[in-house]
Amino acid sequence: MKYRTIGASAILVALCTHARAQDDLPSPSGSAARVDPDAKVKANDAPPPPSTADESQAPQRPVLYGKRGDWFIQPYGYARLDAIADSTQSFEDGIQPNLIARAGTYKGDHQRSIFTAKDSRLGVFVGAPTFEGIKSSATIEFDFYGLVPTDARRSDSYIFGPVRLRHAFLKLETKIVDVIAGQYHDLFGWGSYFYPATVAYVGVPGQIYHRNAQLRIEKKIHLGELELMAAVAAVRSGQRDSGVPDGQAGLKIAYKGWAGAAMSGFNRPTVAPISIGVSGIYRRFEVPAFRSEPGSEAVKTSGNGLAVSALLPVIPIKTIEDRSNALTLTAEYSIGTGIADMYTGMDGGSRFPLLPNPSLAAPAVQYATNIDPGLVTFDRTFELKSINWKAVVAGLQYYLPVGGGRVWIAGIYSRAQSDNLKTLTPAPSWGGIFTNMEYIDVNLGIDITPSVVLGLSFQTVKQTFGDVSAPTPVFGQIAGSTLGIPTVAGTGGVAASARNNRGQVSMALFF
Amino acid sequence: MIRKTTTSSPRSSGRHGPSRWRGGARAIAVCGLYAALTTGCEQKVLCPALDSCGGPLPVGDWILAPGHPSCSEDMYVPPTDTRLVQADLPPGRTPPPEPALFDWCLLLVTGPGANIQVKPPRFYYEDGPVGAAAVQYDANGHFSAGITRTGTYTLDFPAYCMRAFGAMDGKPADPVNDPNGPPANVCKQLEVPLRASGLGEGSYRNTTCEPNPVDLGGCLCAFDVTETGGPSGSFQPMDGNTLLHLPGSNFPQKVTYCNKGDRLELTGANGAYLFDVRGLRTFDLVRAPPPPP
Numbered sequence: 001m002k003y004r005t006i007g008a009s010a011i012l013v014a015l016c017t018h019a020r021a022q023d024d025l026p027s028p029s030g031s032a033a034r035v036d037p038d039a040k041v042k043a044n045d046a047p048p049p050p051s052t053a054d055e056s057q058a059p060q061r062p063v064l065y066g067k068r069g070d071w072f073i074q075p076y077g078y079a080r081l082d083a084i085a086d087s088t089q090s091f092e093d094g095i096q097p098n099l100i101a102r103a104g105t106y107k108g109d110h111q112r113s114i115f116t117a118k119d120s121r122l123g124v125f126v127g128a129p130t131f132e133g134i135k136s137s138a139t140i141e142f143d144f145y146g147l148v149p150t151d152a153r154r155s156d157s158y159i160f161g162p163v164r165l166r167h168a169f170l171k172l173e174t175k176i177v178d179v180i181a182g183q184y185h186d187l188f189g190w191g192s193y194f195y196p197a198t199v200a201y202v203g204v205p206g207q208i209y210h211r212n213a214q215l216r217i218e219k220k221i222h223l224g225e226l227e228l229m230a231a232v233a234a235v236r237s238g239q240r241d242s243g244v245p246d247g248q249a250g251l252k253i254a255y256k257g258w259a260g261a262a263m264s265g266f267n268r269p270t271v272a273p274i275s276i277g278v279s280g281i282y283r284r285f286e287v288p289a290f291r292s293e294p295g296s297e298a299v300k301t302s303g304n305g306l307a308v309s310a311l312l313p314v315i316p317i318k319t320i321e322d323r324s325n326a327l328t329l330t331a332e333y334s335i336g337t338g339i340a341d342m343y344t345g346m347d348g349g350s351r352f353p354l355l356p357n358p359s360l361a362a363p364a365v366q367y368a369t370n371i372d373p374g375l376v377t378f379d380r381t382f383e384l385k386s387i388n389w390k391a392v393v394a395g396l397q398y399y400l401p402v403g404g405g406r407v408w409i410a411g412i413y414s415r416a417q418s419d420n421l422k423t424l425t426p427a428p429s430w431g432g433i434f435t436n437m438e439y440i441d442v443n444l445g446i447d448i449t450p451s452v453v454l455g456l457s458f459q460t461v462k463q464t465f466g467d468v469s470a471p472t473p474v475f476g477q478i479a480g481s482t483l484g485i486p487t488v489a490g491t492g493g494v495a496a497s498a499r500n501n502r503g504q505v506s507m508a509l510f511f
Numbered sequence: 512m513i514r515k516t517t518t519s520s521p522r523s524s525g526r527h528g529p530s531r532w533r534g535g536a537r538a539i540a541v542c543g544l545y546a547a548l549t550t551g552c553e554q555k556v557l558c559p560a561l562d563s564c565g566g567p568l569p570v571g572d573w574i575l576a577p578g579h580p581s582c583s584e585d586m587y588v589p590p591t592d593t594r595l596v597q598a599d600l601p602p603g604r605t606p607p608p609e610p611a612l613f614d615w616c617l618l619l620v621t622g623p624g625a626n627i628q629v630k631p632p633r634f635y636y637e638d639g640p641v642g643a644a645a646v647q648y649d650a651n652g653h654f655s656a657g658i659t660r661t662g663t664y665t666l667d668f669p670a671y672c673m674r675a676f677g678a679m680d681g682k683p684a685d686p687v688n689d690p691n692g693p694p695a696n697v698c699k700q701l702e703v704p705l706r707a708s709g710l711g712e713g714s715y716r717n718t719t720c721e722p723n724p725v726d727l728g729g730c731l732c733a734f735d736v737t738e739t740g741g742p743s744g745s746f747q748p749m750d751g752n753t754l755l756h757l758p759g760s761n762f763p764q765k766v767t768y769c770n771k772g773d774r775l776e777l778t779g780a781n782g783a784y785l786f787d788v789r790g791l792r793t794f795d796l797v798r799a800p801p802p803p804p
Contacts, residue, residue, distance in 0.1 A: 087552040103554035104584020104790060109782060111553070354593065354614040358622070358676045360630060364593045366608050373609070380615050380669035380726065427667060428613040428635045431587025460552075467587055467637055496585050501552035 065129065072127035077120070077141070080266075080508035082201075084114040087501040093118065093145075094201030096345040097416070097437055100463045100498035108498060118144040118161045119201065120508075135173040138182075141166045166211060180216040180233075187216060187233045187248040188342055189332065190277040194309035195264035196330045196395025197410040198443050199455035199506050202265040203344040205439040206391035206416035208307055208334055210342045212236045214248075225257040227273070235281075238303065238341055241370040242284045250279030260313020261326035261399055263410075266445075266455055268510050269399070271320050272328070277309040281339060285371065285386065290378045292355055292365035299384045301376060303338020323405030330395040338386030340374040347374025348421050349433035349466075350387055377424050385424055391416040406447035414439045422466045430466030431496065438462045451511060457504040465496045558582035558792035560778045565752030566770035573646045573775050573796035581641040586790035590635055593618065616672035619701075623677030625686040627700040631708035634715045636664040638790070639736050646777070646796060648746065654756060655743035656786050662736045670728030673697045698722050698730035705732055714738040742786050753780055761787055773798050 063071060082093070089107035090100045093116055101107035123141030130136075146162025169182025185191025189208030196204070203209025216233035228251070235246040254275040262272035283303045288294035315327040340346040351373045357364045379385045393414040399405030416437045425433050441459040448454055575581055594608045619632035642661030648654045674697065684695035685703045702720035709715030715734045723729040744758035749765065756764040764787050765780035777794040779785040785792055 087554065102585060102587065103556055104558070104586055104792075108554055109556070351610050351612045353612040356614060356616045356620065356672065356675075357593070357618070358620050358629070360620065366594055367611075369609055377612070378615075380671070380729075382615070382671050382675075426613045426615045426617070428590045428617065428633070428637070431637060432589055432612070465587070496587065499554055503552070 065131070067129070070129035072125075074125045075122065076125060076511060077122040078508045078510040079120045080117060080506060082114070082116050082119060083505045084112075084116075085503045086112040086114070088112070088498070090498075090500050091502075094344070095205060095439070095459060095461050095500070095502065097205055097343065097348065097434075098345065099349055099432065099434060099465075100461070100500050102496065102498045116158055118158065120144060121166070123167065133175060136170065137173075138170045140168045176219075178218040178220070180214070180218065183211055183213045184216070186210045186212050186235060186281075186342065187214070187231055187250050188279050188281040188305060188339075189307045189334065190250055190252055190279050190309050192264045193252065193272075193275060193277060194311050194330050194332055196393060196412050197263040197265065197267075197269075197328075197397040197408070197445075198395065198412050198441055199266045199410075199445065199457035199504055200412075200441050200443070200459050200502075204393065204412055204414050204441070205346075205437045205461060206334075206343060206414035207393045208332065208342045208391075209344045212246075225255055227254045227256065228252075229254070238283045238338065238375055239285050239287075239371040242286045244284045246281055246283040248279065248281045250277060252277040258313060258316050259318075260311075260316045260328040261320065261323040261397070261405065262311060262313075262328050262330070263397060263408075266453070266506055266508065268451075268453075269320060269323060269326075269405075269408075271317065272311055272313070274313055275309075275311045277307075279307045279309070281305045281336065281342070283338060285338060285376050285384070287371055287376065287384060288368060290352075290355065290367060290382050290384075292361075292367070294368075301338070301384045301386050303336065303375065303386045305334060305336020305339040305342065307332060307334040307336075309333075321404060323399045324401035326397075326399040326405060328397050330393075330397075332393045333391070335388075335390040337388045338375045340387060340389055341372060343389065343391065343416060346389070346416070347372075348387065348389075348418055348435065349429075350374045350377055350421055350425065351429075352377055353426055353429075379424050380426075385420070387418060387424060388420045389416060389418050403447070408445045410443045410445070412439065412441045425466060433466040434463040435466055436464040452509045453507070455504075455506040455508075457502075457506070459502040459504065460499065461502075462497055462499040465498070467496050468494060557584050560767070561776035561793045561795060562769035563752045563767035563776075563778060564769040564771075565750075566768070566772075568648065568748060568754075569768060569770045569775045570648050570650050572799035573648075573794075574799045575641070575644040575794065576797045579774075579795040579797050581644060581791065581795070582793045583638065583641060583788075583790040584792060586638060588637075588789065589613070590633055615669050617666055617668065619666075619668060619672055621673055621676050621678040621697070621701070623679070625682070626704055627678045627682075627697060628704035628708070629676075631705065632666060632668070634664075634666070634709060634712065634734060634736075636662060636736055639664075639738065641791065644741075644794060644796070645799065646775075646794065652745050652747060653743070654746045656741035657739055658741040658786065658788055658791070659739040660736055661738075663733055664736060666732040666734070667723065667726075668701075668730045668732065670723075670726055673701070673730055674728055696722060697728075698732070701730060701732065705734075709734055741788070756786070758787075 088101045089110055089112045093114060103109060121141060121143045123139060126138045128136045142163050143166055144161030144163060146164040148157040148162060167184055169180055169184045172179040195202060198204065212235045214233045214235040216231055218229060218231040221228040231250050233248045235248050237245050252275060254273040256273040258274045259271045261269045263269040281304060285303060286298050286300045289297040289299055309332045312329040314329055315325055317323050317326045352367055352369055355365050355367045374387060376384055376386045395412040397408060397410040400407040418435050421433055421435050422430060439461045441457055443455060443457045445453055445455045590613050617632040617635060620630035621627050622629040639660035639662045641658055643659040645657045678697050680696045681694040682700055683689055683692035684699040685692060698720040702718060705720065706718040709718050714737055716737060718732055718734040720730050720732040723731045742758040742761060744756060746754050746756050749755050752767050754766045754768055756766060765783060766785065767778045767780045769776040775796040777785060779792055784790060785794060
C-alpha cells in the first residue's frame with residue numbers, strides 16, 4: 001500500500017512537471033508565452049491603456065494564444081413561445097413521467113393552460129485556433145428551466161425563468177481520437193443523433209434523453225462514405241455515493257451516401273446519413289443497509305442497459321435547401337435495469353419503502369437514502385433490487401413539397417414499461433406507481449421564414465397504474481363468507497389508468 | 512466571429528404584405544386548430560351524472576337494491592405516512608422525510624412474546640365498493656345516509672415481517688384462551704390477535720390467516736370489510752331538482768335528484784362527491800320495503 005502511494009505521488013509529480021513544460025511551449029509568434037493564471041485578472045484590473053489612433057476601439061481581453069481573428073466565437077440558440085393546453089392538471093411544461101391525475105379527482109377533471117418562453121435557449125460556441133494539429137472547441141448552452149424555489153409563486157417561476165446549464169463541454173479533435181470533457185448528452189442512446197422530430201418537449205416518454213458530466217473518447221474511421229464511430233465514456237454516476245462513475249460505450253455506423261432530412265425535437269432540420277447505433281451503460285449502486293441505524297453496513301447491486309437506435313431516410317435528399325418529400329424514420333429501443341434516470345424524469349413513482357418500526361418509536365424510524373428515487377428499492381425480502389425498464393420510441397417526419405419542404409408533419413409513438421416495479425412495491429402503494437406509459441403525438445410545422453417556425457402539436461399520453469379498480473360489486477349485499485366479494489388486492493378489476501391530452505402551439509426563431 | 516445578420520421589420524415583409532387577409536386567415540386557422548386540439552379532450556368520466564328531473568321531495572326511506580348501483584370514481588388514496596406524527600411539518604432544522612412507499616409489513620410488528628402481534632397492521636384496502644346504502648328523507652327536513660363499503664380483502668405479510676423480530680412457529684395459536692393448545696405456525700398465531708384487532712376497529716371481520724404458498728414463511732390474511740358511515744342533518748330544496756344537505760358538522764352539499772316515485776336517482780351537483788364521500792358520484796335507489804310488523 002505504501003509503495004502504491006509513493007508510486008502515485010511520483011506519477012503526479014511527473015505529470016505536473018510535464019504540464020509545466022507544456023505551459024512553457026513557445027507561442028505561435030515564437031516568443032515564450034508562459035500562461036500566468038493571474039494575467040487575465042491583471043489585464044482586466046489594469047487601467048485602460050491610453051487612447052491611440054482609434055478612439056472608438058472597444059477594450060479587449062487578451063487572447064490566450066494565436067491571433068484574435070483565429071478565434072471563432074458564435075452565439076446560437078432560439079427564442080421560443082409555447083402555448084399549451086392540457087386536459088388534466090398533471091404536468092408542468094414538458095410531459096414528464098410523473099403521475100397523471102385520475103378521472104374523478106379535481107386535477108384529473110380540469111384543464112390547465114400554460115404559456116411559457118422558458119424553453120428559449122442561448123449558447124456560445126468557441127473554436128480555438130488549431131494548435132499542433134489539435135482542434136479544440138468549447139460549447140456552453142443554457143435554457144431557463146433552472147430550479148425554482150419551492151415557495152416561489154407560480155407567476156414568478158414562469159416569468160423569472162432561472163437559468164439552467166444544459167451543455168458545457170470542450171472537445172479536442174486529434175488525428176488519433178476525439179475527446180469530449182464536460183456536460184453533454186449521454187453516450188447511452190447516442191444523444192441527438194437519433195432524436196425524433198416533434199413540437200413537444202423532448203425527451204418524450206420512453207426516450208433516452210439525458211445530459212451528464214463525462215469524459216468521452218471517440219474514434220472515427222472513414223471507409224469511403226462509410227463512417228464507423230466507437231466511443232467510451234466515464235460518466236457522472238447515477239448515484240454519487242456509489243463511489244464509482246458509470247461506464248458507457250457505443251458503436252455507430254453511418255453511410256453518408258444515403259442521407260435524409262432529420263430534425264431533433266423542435267429545431268432546424270439537417271442532412272443526416274442513414275445510421276444505426278448501439279450503446280450500453282453499466283453502473284453500480286451502494287446504499288446503507290435497510291435499517292434505522294445501519295452503522296457502516298452497505299448493500300450493493302448494479303444496473304445496466306442496452307440501447308439500439310436507428311435513423312432511416314426512407315426518401316433521401318441531397319441538400320437541406322430542397323427537402324421536398326423527404327421522409328425519415330427514427331427509432332430507439334432500450335432495455336435495462338437501474339437506468340430510469342436516463343429517461344427524462346422517470347421513476348415510475350417508485351421510492352424506498354417505509355422501515356418497519358419494531359421499537360415502536362414515535363415518530364417512526366426513518367431510512368436515510370443516498371440515491372435518487374426510481375433506480376433501486378428494497379423488495380419484500382428486504383434485499384436491494386434495481387428497477388427494470390424497457391422502452392421503444394418510433395418517429396416519422398415528412399417534409400411536404402411546399403416551398404422546398406417548408407411545411408412538415410411528424411409523429412411519434414413511444415412506450416415505456418417496467419416488469420418488476422409492481423412486485424417491488426408494497427400493495428398499498430400500487431396506486432402511486434405506473435408500470436406502463438404510452439405516448440402518441442402528431443405535429444405540423446411551418447417555416448414562416450428560414451429561421452422562424454410555427455409548430456402545432458397534439459399529444460396524448462396514458463399511464464397504467466399498479467392498482468386495479470374494484471370489481472363490479474354485488475349491490476345491496478353485505479360482505480361475508482358467502483356473500484363477500486372476492487377483492488384480493490391486485491385482482492378482480494381492470495388496471496387503473498389515466499390519460500392526458502395536450503394541444504400545443506409553439507413558435508421559435510432560431511439563430 | 513459573430514455573423515452580421517439583418518432583421519426584418521413588419522414593413523420589410525413585403526412578400527406577405529399584399530395578402531394581409533391571408534395572414535389573418537392563417538392566424539384564425541391556427542387559433543381555431545389550437546382550440547380544437549385543446550377542447551373536448553378531457554378524460555372520460557367513470558360515473559356519468561344520472562337524471563336530474565327533480566320532482567316531489569323524496570321523502571321516505573330509500574335503499575340500493577340489487578341492480579340499482581352506486582357509482583364511485585376509481586380513486587387512489589395513499590395510506591398515511593407514519594413518519595410525521597400528528598404534524599405536517601418536521602421539527603425545526605430537520606428536512607422533511609423523502610417520499611416513501613408504504614411499509615412492506617403494513618405497519619405490523621411481530622415479536623417473540625406469547626402474543627405474536629406487538630402492533631396491529633393497517634387494515635388497508637383500496638376503493639371498497641359501496642355494497643349497501645340507505646338514505647332517509649323525512650317530512651321535517653331531516654336526512655340521513657348510511658353508506659356501507661363491502662368486500663373481502665387480503666393482507667400480505669412477507670416472511671421478513673413475520674419472523675425477523677423474534678416470532679417463531681411452534682407456539683399455541685391462542686395463548687390466552689388455550690395456553691396448552693397444539694403448536695401452530697406464525698400465521699395461525701397471528702390470526703387470533705389480528706381478528707380481535709379488526710373487530711376492535713369495528714369494520715373488519717372474519718379474519719383468517721394462512722401461509723403464503725409463494726412466499727415461504729410469509730402469511731396471507733383475508734378479512735371482510737363492512738364499513739358503514741354517512742352524514743345526517745337537515746336538507747332544503749334549492750330549486751326544482753337540487754337539494755342542499757346541511758350536515759352541520761361538514762360543509763353544505765348540493766345534490767341533484769330525480770324522484771320517479773319508486774325510484775330515486777342522486778348525483779353530486781357540479782362535480783361534487785355525493786354526501787362528501789370521496790369518489791362517490793351517484794346513487795340509484797329504490798323504496799325500502801316496509802319494516803316487518
